[in-house]
Amino acid sequence: MAAPQFAFPSETLRSLILACTVAWMAGPHIVAQSAPPTITRQMFTPETDISLGISGQLTPTRTSLQYAESLSGPTVSQTTQGTSPSAGVLGVIHQAIYSWLGYNINLGYSRFPERYSRGEASRPTSPTEYPPSSFSQGSIRTNMYELTMAYSIQGPRTERWSTSAQVGAGGLFFLPIHNPSPFAVQCRPAMVFGTGFTYMLSSHLSLRAEYRGLFYKNPTFHNSNTSVPISDFFVVTNEPTVSVVYIFGHKSTR
Numbered sequence: 001m002a003a004p005q006f007a008f009p010s011e012t013l014r015s016l017i018l019a020c021t022v023a024w025m026a027g028p029h030i031v032a033q034s035a036p037p038t039i040t041r042q043m044f045t046p047e048t049d050i051s052l053g054i055s056g057q058l059t060p061t062r063t064s065l066q067y068a069e070s071l072s073g074p075t076v077s078q079t080t081q082g083t084s085p086s087a088g089v090l091g092v093i094h095q096a097i098y099s100w101l102g103y104n105i106n107l108g109y110s111r112f113p114e115r116y117s118r119g120e121a122s123r124p125t126s127p128t129e130y131p132p133s134s135f136s137q138g139s140i141r142t143n144m145y146e147l148t149m150a151y152s153i154q155g156p157r158t159e160r161w162s163t164s165a166q167v168g169a170g171g172l173f174f175l176p177i178h179n180p181s182p183f184a185v186q187c188r189p190a191m192v193f194g195t196g197f198t199y200m201l202s203s204h205l206s207l208r209a210e211y212r213g214l215f216y217k218n219p220t221f222h223n224s225n226t227s228v229p230i231s232d233f234f235v236v237t238n239e240p241t242v243s244v245v246y247i248f249g250h251k252s253t254r
Helices: 010-034
Strands: 048-057 062-070 073-083 086-096 101-122 133-157 161-176 186-200 205-217 234-247
Touching: 048 101, 048 205, 073 234, 086 133, 086 234, 101 161, 133 186, 161 205, 186 234
Parallel strands: none
Antiparallel strands: 048 086, 048 234, 062 073, 073 101, 086 101, 101 133, 133 161, 161 186, 186 205, 205 234
């Protein structure tokens, strides 16, 4: 007795072949679509730049009033300390540590007269009384050198524009022009702070405009024998600055 024979219907066979062909052709396309996108990691390259600029020195005048009692009656003393506006130069070496943080080494110079005055008078106790009074003034022409270091914090930026701020400390060195004695040279600790923006001209050249502030105590020049009534108030020197910046290497990717 012959074994029964089974055969697929022709329509079913053609359907299976067509389904396998479609799955084989669409397989690579489906895998490509489901694969996660490739992430390109941008590496930060530390960069160094130097700048040289022109700065303005603007220091507000300080005035102090003191009241005291004396034999001739109440006495009023007025002490004034001022600095004439001047221009100076500023050089900065900047090194980036991270994409948002770096440090500056600031080297500055300016020349200006330090102006001082002091007056003292007693209030009259009667309309016919003329109490004694005194007044003295003078100025000392001075060279000021700056050596400070500051953290530089990067702010918002675009392809060509960038912003930054700095805060740090260092020293200011005051050298009187007409007194070369080393005892007249004085160093004052100073705090430096500021903010500004930079415009990229090319991959190596930029322009920078910034505001800088210096907080310190005015020098006394170690000279108590001078006829100038020297005072030593705390002051803030404002320094608007415009600089040309040169960037070493290539602009880093941030």
